[in-house]
Amino acid sequence: MPLLDIASQCPSLLASYALGTTAANARALDSTEERIQDYRREQRILSDNSISGQSVQRGTLPPDTRPYLAPDWPTLAENTMPSVIALSAIEQPYGFAENSPAWLIPGVQQNAATAALTHYRAWQKGWAKQDAKRQHQTICGGFVIEGNRVLTAAHCVDRQEALRIRTAGGEWRAAHVVGADVTQDVALLEFEGDPLPPIKVANTLPRPGQDVMAIGSPSGYGFAVGVGIVAWHGLDAKMLSPNDFMLVTASVVGGNSGGVVVNTHGEAVSLVSYGSGSYTQTVPIDRALTVAGQLAK
Template sequence: MSRTTEVAQQSRNIQSGGALAILLMVLSVMVLTGWSQAGLAQGLPDFTELVEDNAGAVVNISTTSAPKAGNTRGMPFDERQLEQMPEFFQDFFRGPQSPFGGSPGNSQPRRSMGSGFIVSEDGYVLTNNHVVEGADEIIVRLNDRRELPATLVGTDPRSDMAVLKLENGEDLPVVKVGRSSELKVGEWVFAIGSPFGFDYTVTAGIVSALGRSLPSENYVPFIQTDVAINPGNSGGPLFNLDGEVVGINSQIYTRSGGFMGVSFAIPIDDAMNVFRQLRDKGVVSRGWLGVLIQEVNRDLAESFGLERPRGALIAEVMADSPAQQAGLQAGDIVLSYDGEPVELSSDLPPMVGRTPVGETAGLRVLRGGEVIEMGVEIGRLPEEGSQQAAVPSGESGGPTSAPLGMMVEPLPADMADSLGVDRGVVVADVARGPAYEAGIRPRDVITEINRKKVASVEDFREVVRALPDDKAVSVRVVRQGRALYLVMKP
């Protein structure tokens, strides 16, 4: 063989070997990709059997209400549900082109729809209060297309819950009730409901957070999820991967009118407590402490001697309340309730609300730099709209100015009566300075500075003279009848 032929042969061998190596690499990548995708798919939950097993106990709820005076539009959603929709849908359902009757002068019954689920074989159904509020007729449609009339057993607007009772229901499917207290953040959950009237729609996601407090419902520690919830889902169940109901889908947070990845569910532990009370007594009783509280931020924590922000700061104690009778004071910080730590002020109302009326709860309280323990006999939460007066406890001199940048004057008797306070000084004017930066404004009534009571202008002068330099101090003010703590750095 010639030298040229030998070189050519070697070159062909190298090329064929290189091609084989490349082919093996490509096959390896394909195999690894397939394995990784298969592993990823195996790690995701399969909801098919869960949905098949539980969809039967989920119901669609439609209501009809007599038209109110001046109401000229019939529609399938109530105002609360409509406000959560995109503007296009609001115009459609409210406008004259609405198939549900929206032309001016055409007074038709108002219709609404939502979801719910059956919790007992004798036909009790749980849903949201806003789904059935004001309804004259309630029809519940089951998965097998049966339509049954329902009676309203009771409602609890504070938790946005309602209990219905199906009439003439036989062989009713029932959900399994789980324990929301065992939920973990990051856990998979799914919802079944009727968004926009599309029956038995399934959406899934994870638990985003627990114990969320919303301005409209202080006594519900909501479950936050990223499960897609829309108008019509309200009142439907939130399931875990064991097929157990762990919550009732209730609200969404949105700036667009549609779902934005933030939805809220009522924990089933709280919901079942409300259900049992409505079923057995027709009303819901909640524990009541009788205090107004606020969050402890970093500056307030420093001024009260806490190493970090935690607890619920009592801004005001109500008259004749369990808190007053137990000796709680404005300026106390509740650190724990019945052995449970209070990290955020929003933790406290649900804890108190779940406590049976008449039971004694143990509190750990920070007062004057010292931690004390006390027992409080929990009362019953008054009905909404009932007024409770504030309790504070003190006299006067002439107007004065201070290096804090504000001028104060004696508290007039008529102003004290109207605000429900019996001590303090009125802020007459505020210039740029520590007081203004703290948020103090004219007409505020100062009742306490640095945990020292201020009953007169002379008290104010003495307390201000004794203030430490370059240290945050708390200031309790009463503004428009509400007490709150501010933080000032002299």
């Protein structure tokens, strides 16, 4: 073939080569994606089977086998309130250097460039005006376990400052974090002033179908109650540290986190973690107290 003809066909040859290469890469990519999806399905099945095999009555507490006790919710709420608190806080200032993307780069934290970028972004986004509007707002619930110590959910105190609690009697107390385990969503707080009566703790866990009541601060309304039943005991793989959880149907809206769940005897059976549709994941009280003990040390 003459050299001129070969040269004239180069663009089409190159295009064919590129098209073939692209098609081959696409097929390889599809094959790789299929293998990834197959692997994920296999792992999900293994995980589901593992969780299903362990989704029975769990934890260190035995199931509650006492005779059925019809709930008297008004009396239970009234008797429980002295041990319940509403948690209030102020969000951290917007101008913290952590808000700068440069903060994520190792070695640049707190240097002159980061400080300059932070100041620029603060001016650009009007952080100073936003910070001036910050004020206390009720964000979560909690309950007293002993003296001046309160249990709440760890995510409630993340990136918050100037914590304070409000008692059922309307008194405000300054508080601080003793410790928080984000992986298990349990935090231990300590407040100032006179101690409050600790909540009565259950030595059994309610069985699926048994009545429970949750007390928290939905949408900032402190000391609101919601009732339901225990739906499930098992493992929650959505948490950073999959562990025992108790699913309840007591209504939960943003702000119930950290609140207490009590049985019809008025005993604390779990700590509210988060809501998922009509259901609420809660930390069984035995595990919550174990984590609190570790945080106290």
